[in-house]
């Protein structure tokens with residue numbers, strides 16, 4: 385492996401992030417407290433939502449959102465097959481059944497028409513996933529939800545800073561869950577955020593993320609403490625965000641617009657550089673969205689090499705790639721439990737065979753992009 389390995393993604397952390405973490409360590413307050421509360425306020429302001437609630441992962445945020453929405457045994461929740469396993473897993477954790485609806489070929493997001501066809505009297509919620517940072521067709525999805533009385537929980541793991549029509553992702557559906565995992569557009573290491581404009585949903589998430597208790601460490605042990613003990617009204621989880629990690633998120637959130645702009649410029653450079661290469665289809669972004677360019681996903685078209693050969697050729701040349709995602713219905717667990725078969729989701733299956741995510745992160749430069757494009761050209765040309 386060459387020592388100038390170019391990974392598919394890398395966080396951009398600076399001295400201010402380090403200083404903020406050190407400040408938290410010196411403060412002695414490591415769990416939920418002032419830094420998390422500040423990150424929550426600033427994140428809510430960024431997306432324009434009433435409430436932003438820090439959690440320790442997007443997965444936790446999605447799980448809590450389903451529970452807050454009252455999803456449970458006997459219910460069905462519709463989502464996309466082209467997503468990370470966690471999106472479907474949390475539906476099982478809530479005791480409900482995941483139902484998959486095929487995707488649109490243009491942006492690889494869930495197809496509203498397919499959602500409509502999968503609705504039954506048991507359908508309770510929808511989880512659209514903003515694939516690669518490109519928001520789904522939310523007006524159509526919200527319209528379906530209104531007509532069938534469904535809760536819309538957006539999986540915005542990869543969509544921090546993306547926009548749809550006049551709104552930021554995080555201020556569209558009933559609940560939205562974001563991920564701050566290291567490869568995401570902003571990071572806290574592990575971590576996530578749930579946003580909502582609904583006070584009742586927010587209150588439930590606040591309780592459920594903290595064991596279902598009616599108070600947290602901050603209001604029991606800090607100088608602002610007003611509680612001597614707690615009571616529990618529902619068995620919850622230990623899903624809260626903590627200050628040690630929230631302190632990384634403060635600087636990251638501040639730099640999110642700069643990160644996303646760098647990604648946009650690099651993506652534009654990729655697209656222009658690939659223009660002469662017939663075998664490569666570049667990602668399309670619809671006119672009604674602003675992408676945060678979380679991923680740069682190319683698709684092979686009539687190429688002499690397979691996707692696996694392209695990935696292997698790039699790896700030999702010191703370039704990391706990945707596939708987002710191995711479809712839910714292909715995973716052995718889902719196949720066995722629900723009897724999914726190849727052919728069930730034809731658009732997803734056809735597109736899955738030819739997608740490959742290339743390196744894209746703010747610390748890259750145009751020379752890196754050119755290196756990737758010329759390596760792809762060599763392999764497919």
Ligand SMILES: Cc1ncc(COP(=O)(O)O)c(C=O)c1O
Nearest residue numbers: 441442443468470541563564565
């Ligand atoms: C679409 C999607 N949903 C959910 C998750 C889970 O996020 P987290 O790792 O913060 O739990 C991811 C993470 O990669 C993702 O890509």
